[in-house]
Every structure is written in C-alpha cells, then in structure tokens.
Amino acid sequence: MKIKFINKVVGMAALFGAMTGCSLTDVEPADRILDGVDGATAINTAGRVKTAVIGVYEAAQRGYYQGAVDRGYPFGAAATEQGDMRGEDMYNDQAFFEITYTNAWTPTTANNVAMWAGLYRVINRANIVLAAIDNAVATGIITETLGNNYRSEVLFLRALSHHEALIHFSRPFSGAPDSYGVPYRTSPIDGTDDIAGGLEAGRGTVASAYAALLKDLDDAERFAPTTGAASSDPVAFTVTPYFANKNAIIALKTRVKLHMRDWAGVITEYDKIKTAYQLMPTPEGPFVNWTSTEAVFSMQNSAISNPGTNASLANMYGNPDFKARGLVKVSPVIWRSAFWVDGDLRKTTLTTSNANGVFSHKYRRYTINDDATPLIRFAEVILNAAEAYARQGDLTTAVTLVNQVRDRAIPASTPSYTEASLGDQNGVLTAIWNERRIEFLAEGRRWADIHRLAGEGLLTGVPSKAQSRSVTAIAQYSAGGRLVLDHPLLYTNDLFVWPIPLDETLNNPTLAAQQNKGY
C-alpha cells in the first residue's frame, strides 16, 4: 500500500516534470514581435510595413536623452530649443539651457550627446526599415510602387537627419566643404555582425555628405507619390505635414541647396512647389492651425506621445502665466532691434509677456504639450528663394518674396520693403536674414543660419547674446533698458562646432581619430 503510494507520487512528479519541463523555458515575448529568431520576420504584412515606416518618424520625434525616451531629440522639440539657444534671439532664463547658451559644452554634455545619438537612431532605423521594405517588395507583400512610396519618406528622414548632424557637428559647407563631415550611413546595423563594418566608415567630407544626402532627396522625390504620403494612408495618400510628401522633400532641398550656396538649385526647387502651398493670411495662422496651407513638414505630437514637460515647446517657451515653465524667453536683443517694428503681428499675436519678460506664444497647448513641432514652413521656402534670387542679383524678385512673408505681419503704418528702401544687394540680403530671425523665432532655425553665414564670413560667429540670466524684468525690453551682452563665439573658435560625443569616440576608433579640433 505504502509502496504504491510512493510510486504514485514519484510517477506523478516525473509526469509533471516532463510536462512542464518542455514548456517552462519556451517563452516568447508579449511586448515585441520576434524578428530574426528561428526565421521569424516581423515585417510580414502590408500593415506592418506601414507601421514600421511610422516607427522611423517616431525616432525623429522622440529620441533618447540619457537612456530614456524623452525630450524630443532630434526633431521633436529639444532640437528646436538647442537651435535657438545656440543663437542670440532667444534667451536662456535659467540653469536649464545654460550650457548651450554659454557655449560651455564638452564631449559629454547631455544635449549634444542626445542630439548625435538621436539623429543616428533615426538613420539606422531608416536603414533597417528600408531593408524591410526591400524584403516586403521582394516577397510580394507590397507592390514595387508602394515600396517606392514608402522608401521616399524614409529616405527623406535619413537625409534630414544627416543634414541636421552636419549643421551641429561639422563646419559649414559654405566655409569648409573639405573638412570632416559626418558618417553617411546607408546600410542597416541590426546585429553584432554589422558592427565592424559600420565602424569602418569615416566622416568623409562635408561636401561628400551633402552629395549623399542630395542623392537621397532626389531618390525620395522620384519615389514619392504625386500627392500625399503612403504612411499617412497607403490607399488615399492623404496630404498632411506630419508625413513627408513630395513637396516636403523638395522644400527640404531648398534648404539644403541654400546651405550649399547653390542659388540656382534653390530657385529650381522653389519653382516646383511655389504654388503647392500658401502663406496663411496672418503670422498666427500656422500656429493656430498646425495643418494649414503653410505647413510643409512638422513633427506630430499627441497628449501621450510628446517631448514631455522637460522639453515640450509650450512648456519651455510659454509664459508661466499659462502654466508653462517659461525657461526660455524672447531675447531683448531681437525685441529691441530696429528691424522688428512695433505693432508687427509677430510681436503682438505671437508673444506674450509678464513682469519678467517676453515669451513666445507660438505654442499654446499648455499642460497638454501636443503642439506640432514645425520643421519646414512655406515661409522658409519663400525666404530661401528670396535669398537665392538676391544672391543672384535678382533683387526685385527677392524683395517681392520677402514682402510676402513680412507684409502679412507689419502694421499698416509700416511700409513694405522696396529695392530702394533696402539700398543694395547687401541691404536686401540683410533684410531677408533679419526677416528669418523674426519669422522663425522660437522655431530653432537661428543656429542653421549662423552656421552657414559664419562659414561665408558674413557673420564673425555667434553674435553676442543677452547675458544668461541677466534679463529679469520687462523693462529691459524697452529701449534704454539694461542689456548686458555676453557669450559671443567666433567662427574660428573650436567650440563653434559641437564635439563628437565621448561615447562615440570610446567605441569607434575611426571617429576617435576624427574628433573635431580642440576636444
């Protein structure tokens, strides 16, 4: 009796052991779709091709900051703030952006590390998805045409990311086309086998990187559907600024060619899309309606997916009266400049003030933080074209174009620009550059202009700024108010370009040997 009982126990134990033994360690994740395990391919339906492409936008919207998805590097919002804080027109009021504002970065500064890592995160994700698209086309999951439509968006994001990296980490094309560029990566790194090859690629030159990104943009333009973007809707090809369509690709080319001083090229691209968009009647238009006729390409945020309280545009730039943190103000430097006339709608409707100073009012989704991050507006395309015409000596067209942007904002009492009022080519160009400063205030574009203009010698470098944390009262915005200037940075200073992050040089011998000078 006893023996039988024991046998039963042992038998059951063995049985249970055998039953559980085979399944216990066979565990599959519930939170990720396996790829590359036992032949699994995650991107195996048309739907997943689409969502994988959207995943590349996500990398652009929200990158890593110190190991966590946060803050909106490289395009969500943090990048906008860095672009402004490197310039003189927005002002750092707190310790938060002090390092960038006072040019005190090093190879370990979190902002430039996050920017670098975030940009290459987009790039590698783009390359991984391009390979997945190739596979989906090859296996008949989607058509070649649809594949190309998707490719155009991904190539656009790849080019945009490389361009942003060039602006921050390399000397400008306009000044040093043969200096170090950034590694232009076109093949996916999705396993340990790919690492060695990836590490071989050097920085190349600025010119070679520009050539590569232009090729990507040309391919993207060629692959794009005639309207809309496949990832917004692969059937209806909905037009929206949140997904890159053919016109957005062309618009980016006007920017890139402007940096390359390819004036004719800028105009060629501008001509392709000059009727595709329309400026809104007022400067406030594109900020009240994020998908207006003027929005070319923006990052889309939502209440759940946004750069968070530590970076969202409304929070960082907004007036604390509206529950924003207000860590960045409009600088008295531009506010008090003669070229920004009183009564300009961009002063009256796109800023607000409190006792401490003036704040941008472009982003208004306080407490929700889902304002779109404008990356390319048609106003920029127009001003790109205006500058290209002016550079080529066609001052008439240039003035007409700059007035398109300016006239909707200035009060009736202020006359439009004329060739005569601006004097010569230099006067026209200066007017265009000033107009860019006003029009794109708090949109992060200032650094890119300083970068290219300093490269040409048209600026000595980063102009002096209002001294960090010196602006504490609204009175300082009035003429005669106290204004302490500080933190200029000469083009010749090694700090003018950001360092390759230490994490990179530690793990990448090729780039360790190609660090920017002075770091």
Place this chain on the structure above:
Amino acid sequence: MRKILLTIFSCVLSLYAVAQEGAVQEKKVTGKVTSFEDGSTLPGVNVVVKGTTIGTATDGNGVFSITVPENATLVFSFIGLQTKEVEIGARTTSVDVVLASDISQLNEVVVVGYGTQERKEITGSVTSVSAKDLENLIAPSFDTQLGGRAAGVQVTTPGGVIGQRPIVRIRGVNSLTSSADPLYVIDGVPVVTSDRSSIISTNPLANINPSDIQSYEVLKDGSATAIYGSRAANGVILITTKRGSKGKSSINYSGSVGFSENVDRFDLLNGDQFVTIANEKRSNSGGTALAVAGENTDWQDYIFRKGFVQQHNVSFSGGTETSTYFFSLGYTDQQSSVVKNDMERYSFRANLDQKVGTRLKLGTSLSYTYTQINGLNNGANSLSGAIYNATRSLPNVAIFDPANVEYDGYNTTADGAALGRGNNLANVDNNIPNIAFVLDHNKNRNRNNRVLGSVYADLEIAEGLSARTQIGVDLTLPDDFRSWDPRHGDGRGTTGNVFQAYNPAYRWNWQNTLNYQKSINDVHNFNITAGVEYQKTTFSGFNGSGTGLADRFFLQQNLISNSYINQFSGGSFSERGFESYFGRLNYNYNDKYLVSISARNDAISDLYKDNRSGFFPGASVGWRISQEEFFTSTLISDFKLRASYAELGNVEIGTLPYAGGYSAVLYGPSNGIALTQVTNLPLEWETSKKFNVGLNLTLGRVTFEADYFTTKIDNMVLNAPVAPSLGVPPSNAIAQNVGSMKNSGIELRVSSRVLERGEFSWNTDFNFTLIKNEVTNLINPLSSTYNRTEVGRSIGELYGYRWAGVNEANGNPMYYKADGSIVQYNLSLASANRGWKTYDPNDHANVSTASSLTSGDLAFLGRTLPTWSGGWTNTFSYKHFDLEIFTRYSGGNYIMNETKRLLLGQGFSNNHADILNRWTEAGQNTDIPKVFSGQDANMWQTGNANSRFVQKGDFVRIQNIVLGYRVPSTVLDKISKGNVKSARVIAQVQNPFTFTGYDGLDPELNQYSDQLQYGVDWNAAPIIRTYSLGLNVGF
C-alpha cells in the same frame, strides 16, 4: 536552529533522565538553566554528576531537579553551548546556571541548499548570522542590518529614504551589467527581489518581518553556492524562519518605540550670506544685483524632523510530539527623518509541521504582509526632489506667506510657477517650487500585499532514504498611487496629475529532492541529495493616469472616474521560466576527511534554445587535522583545512536578451513599430569560476576562520555599448558574451570570549575582508558621467578632470592637462578674454595664451569599490545587564561629492557655506574660485568627475549600541506568579557615531546602485540615526 535541536534532544534526554531517576538518594538539587545571550530558559540541557552516570535534563521551562551525592560537581552541557561545571556545596539545594553559546559552534547545524549540515563537516565558506543580533533593531528591512556581520558581505545604505534598498554584495561585485545582488532563499523558496513600484523605491525584502527570522546563512564560495548553480554567482543568503518546538506553548512579545533623526545636515548659507554671495556672482560677471536681504530661512528645518518609530511583534509557538506551530503577528510604523516619508507594515506568519505516522512529515510556511510606504521624490535632479530643492531654495525668503491664500498660505510666485522671490529681483534657478508646498500636497504611495508560502511533504521511504517535495509561491501585489497638486510643483504643468499602477509578480517554485544518508561502520558517512526544480515567474503591470484635474478633492486616494480630462494607460508583461536538475554528494571519512561534490544543470527561458542549458559543477574537500591521531595539541581543539572550486552562472541577465524584435511605438497619434532589440542567438551563459581555500581553528577560547578566494568571471553577459552613430536599438548596446573580470580577497574572522570574571564577561567577534577587483577583458571601456570601467582597473573608477587649484592672482579655476601642465579658465568680465588659458607658474597673472581642456585630459581619479571592510561586535555582560557595541568599517574607496560640487553652483540659488571662502582678492590662497554667474560648467567641469570633489571614503561607524537589562527570574516570578518567563528591557541607539575624513554628510551615500556607476554622493538624503527603547517578554 538551535531551538529545534534543543527540542529534539530534550526529548531523547528526558527519557534518559527517567531511566536514571532514583539511582542514588543523597540530596536533591533543583535549578533553572538560562541562556547567557538572551536570558531565555533552556530546555533539554544535559545535567550530569561529574564522574558518574547520574544525570537528568532540563524540562520545557529550563528547570531541572537531580539528586546528587555529597560534594558533587554538576556538569551542564548541550550542543552549541559551552559546558559549565558547578560544584555543589554542602548546603546547596538550588543552582541557577547560565550557559553561553559555544563560539566554535562545531556541532551547530547550518542550513545549506536543499538540506542542513553540521558546521564541523562543512567544506565550503558559509557564515551564519544569528537573527538574535538583529531582531530588536529598528530597520525597514533585515538586509540593511547584515553589513559587517559576516566577512565578505558588504551592505551599503545609500541614503536615508525609507524604501530605498541597500546595496548588498557578497565577495565583491561579480557582474558588470547583469544583477550583482545575491540570491535570497526564504525557507527553501527563492524569492522575487525586483522592485515592483513604478513611482518610488520600495525594497521587496521589506515585506519580510525581521522578527520572524530564525537565522541567516550566507553562502559565499563556489562549493557552498554550487547547489544553486546558475543563480549563485553573487552568493546566496538563506533565510530560515522560526518554527515551533515541542513542549509548553510560549507567547512572546517584543516591541520598541523611539525616534529617528538625520545624522547630519548641509552647511548652507543663511539669507544674509546668500545675498552677499549671489550679488557677488552677478557683479563679477557684469550683471546687476538680484538678491535683496530678507529672511534667514533654513529649509532643512522644514524637511527634516524627528520621526517616530515603533514596532510590535507577538508570536505564539509550541507543539506536541506530532505537530508544532509558530504563529506571529507583527506591526511596525517607521517615519524617516525626512517629512512625509514613512512605512507601515502588518505581517502575519504561520509555520506548521505535522508528523503523520512515523515516516511522513508535512508542513507549511506561510506569510502575508501588507506594507505601505509613503515615498519621497528625492530625484537628484528633480525640481521637487526634497534634498535637491531644500538645499537650493532661496534662504532669504519665507516658507509661508499667509496672504497667498490661493496656495494655502505657502510662499509662491503669484502665478504659482516657482517659490516666491521675496525681496529678490529674480526667481530661484529653474523656477523650483516651494518644497514645503510640494511635500504637503503631493502623494507618493506604494501599498504592497505580499504572500510567501510553501508546503512540503517529507517521506522516509526507507532507512536513510527520504523524499521531499516542496511547492512555494511568492506573490507580490503592489499598488502605486501618486498625485500631484494642480497648483504648484510637478502637477502645475499638467493641471494636476494622478497616477495609479498595479505591477504584480507571481512566482511558483517546485522542488523535489531525494536524500540518502548512510554510515558504514561509523567511519564512511555518505549524504547524497538529488533533485529537480522548476520555477516560473510572471511580471505584469498596468497603469492608468489622468491630467487636467479641476478639483483637488479627487487627488486623495485613488483614480476617480471622470475627475480628469486627459486619460492615459499603459502596461507590460514578461515571463521567465527555469528548470533544473541537480545532485550533491557529501562524504566524510571518520569526520576527518570531508568531500562534497555537486552538479547542476539549469535551463532558463532567457537564452536561445540551443544555449539554454548550462552545467555548473562544484567540489570541495576538507581535512580536520585535529581529528588525526598524531594531532595531540591540547591547546587547539579544532583545526580544519578546506578548499573548493565551482563554476556558477548568473540568470539575472534581463528578459530574453537574445530575442530581437519590433515593439510598439507611437508617433503622435499614429501607431508604429520599431526594432527595439537586435537578435543575438549565440548569447550564452557566463561562467563564474570560484576558488576558495580556508581554515578553521579553535585555540582555547579563540576561534579563528580564514579564507582566501578568487572569482573569475568569463564570457560575461554584458550589455556591451556600441558606438551611438551605429544607432543600434534600444540604447546603443547589445547583450553579448564579452569581457572577463576577477575578484580575489581574504576574509578573516576571530571571535573570543575575552574575559569571564565572576558575573562579568566580554565576548568579541571581529571580521575583516580584503578584496580586489580587476576587469581583465573588455572590448571597449564602459563610461558614464562620473565613472569609467577599463581593463586592468576595478569596476567603475571615478574618471574626470584633475583640479589644480585656484590661481591666487585672479581667482581662476585651474586644471591639469594630461602632460602635467596647468590651464585656467579665465573668468574675465570681457567675454572676449574668457576661455581656457595656459597658466604660467612664473607669471600667475598672465592669461594671454589660449589653451584648452579636452577629453584627452581626463584621468582616473580613484576606485569606488571599497577594498577593505568588516565588523566588530563586542558584548559585555554583568549580572543582569548586557551591552553590545557593534562597529562597522570600510574603506579603500573614493567618493565623488557631487552634492558639494552642485552646492557650489554659480546660479541664483543657495550654496554650501564653503563658498564663503571664494577668491576675492589677488594673492588670496583658497580652493574656491572667484564666483561668477552662470559659469558652473567651465568652473567645475560638471560633465565629468572632478578631483576637487573626490575624497577617500574610509570610515569606522559605531553602528549600534544596545544596552539590555534582563529582569531576574526571581523578581519575575514574584511579580507575575510564574506567568512571565522572561523579560528584558533594551535601550539602543543605531548609527550613533561615524569616524571619517569624508566631508559630505556620510561616506555611504550613493546616488547609483548599479555597478558601473558608483561612488557618487549626489543629493542623497542623510542617513538615519535611531534611538529606541524596547521590551521583550516571554509568557
């Protein structure tokens, strides 16, 4: 363990006593035998008339009665206790005897994996920590008190926030990016130790009531741990809870009340000093004054307090021949020294054992605990972090502003964006909120229900052969609740924020073992164990949150439907399976030659099927020289040599690190997926090879134990960093088998009954550990802001710039370049002259030559892992008083005092009082540069460690002083008429003194708990000192 033995033996011995009754009738002597250590009565103590076979044993109440001849000597003995002889005088009829524990503890039974062993037979390195030493201490969890108790065990309490878990390392750090925490096994069941709160730090081990614990066994070397195979690379801590014993039932109460306080405070500027310094920063940089004299507020007065602490435990235990029981109820309420941070725990335990017939034994261990922790936001960089905020808040403004009714009378700016600025012309840096408002209005609460339970059946199949099955479960059911006031602080930016989460962890564990014991001719002793173990753990979680709350009423207790306009939710899931087959053979020849061999084959779900199984063998030998015939020393009563070797693994390598795939991502409102992990199928087990030699020696009153060990970890599963420009998901790292590392060290323990004079005695127990860590192979260095791990050095050494002092000519901060030359950052008013300049030793004022400080000038600044550590317990006893002084020490490491660096910041917020020494005039020799608004980054090189703030972390801490008084049993009997068996009152102070050269608040404060980032004191809350009075009563 001793209690169990006592019971078993008392049974045997009372039979023996019965047989002896009435042999000779000369004189009757009665008495009571009590424990020296705690005054409890001792049942089953052998009482024999010396030189005869006349004897008896004490009963369940420790009482004996024996009839002896004239002028006899009584010998009192028991396993694990020192034998004592008492001469019986002519008129003596009553003898009370106090027995102390035998320090050599040769016959002590020690819990080892899947069984027990007598200490003399152990060939591995196992240290027992008696729960008695810890049970009256006030601590949120038992693990915080293990430091210094055993050689080779380092426990660091990184801060004074209740809920924070201590860092426990056994024989050093044995992993770089996998877990380095030991395996905790409670009553045979490995427990889940991952923190399941998503809002605050909560230590899962705080769910265990320390007073339920009978003993701790720390398994350190390969042989001792090998039976736990793949889980044992970081050592194993076996915990045995109390069980009942046969005899009269007993009821015990223990309780303490007291208060806790912070050991130290920051030395900050007062309001007036702040005004001077803040304005000098401004004027030096060309700005205008912002600070205007006002109050003198020390914000620390608000955030620190004397926290009330209390704990009460009641236990019932007893049993019959066939069943024994132990029930306990526990309650503790502990407030930390930082306001709003406290913990309450209710616990219940039932341990039952039942014999069915003669061969079957069944039992259960079951505990349920409810723990509530009101946590603290103490983020080192959080605007509402208590320490960060309180040390930066403007000291010249008031905490309250009764007129500010909208903000409940706290001082805030009118818009609520920041702390009110008082008379100042600017807001405090980063618009930090009024911390008093935040602490009083925001909630961070974790409530956890924890069930730990197991049942077993033990069947004796044949003589010496038994089978045991045990099923254990570990359920962690945590509920997080966090709410932020919509008006001010973290909730302002979202108009209120409420968050709730449920992140349960379920584990079941099933073990089946067969054990065979056989002794041939009493010289060949075998003990063979074979078994299987299965385990599955499921982690899941979901959360809901809302923002946009118009009415604060709904922020009190829970998410309330429809109270917020924006709703969010999230969730996660992962599972881990474990399957193992193991065996162990212990053999000894005549208690002289000892051999132990074990092997284990483990499979885990986290590795790809081809590499899933790992084989982990271990072996050890021992030689008890003192048992040899040629060994005739009368001085040395025990002498054993041991050696062991084993290969172990580490299972805590993350969930499915080999399996790449696409995760869900959201681009704004659009669904996306993205490759978030790359596939790496060849990922395999790392191996940890542990070698140990040791000896045990008992020399008269002194026992001595020494070990030398090495651990070599190869093929490490490392989250190896990949250059960021490759964009490898998820965060530029791939889990790969790269790298190796070595730990080696020496452990010593000496314990002795130093002195015994009449009723005074002094026992001492000293341990010392020397340990060296060296990383022997890596692909690339592993770096973080303050630390770098590189081949040829120890893990996580501090890495940064080398401070060269302040240029006395101009107040510029200076640093060394790699070539030994010095550069200075020229804090010039004229921005054009600012920047790095070479320093001319012959012309200090010369700032004409531009230079730079680059990443090539970074250098190693000191190791962060202590190289020596230990503890020293001294116990004194006189009559009914006893006094224990426990000292802990550690050193050989360096600390980066980031707290201090940031408190010497150049912004508009408060500073450390050291800043008063700033350079102000030419020729002044100081270590604080000229103050200069906004120049933190250049002045202090904030992106890296800085030798200016790196200091030695050596310390000696008087950890506990415990004074006890045992109420004499005669008094007790008189008062309680025999109802109260024992009573002891205790006065204790925990953490009274620390001797250290470190100038931060405490040398153990640490912001990081992972291995690669370590030794950084960054806005951690000061650790706690506790004073308490306690009472233990036994009925």
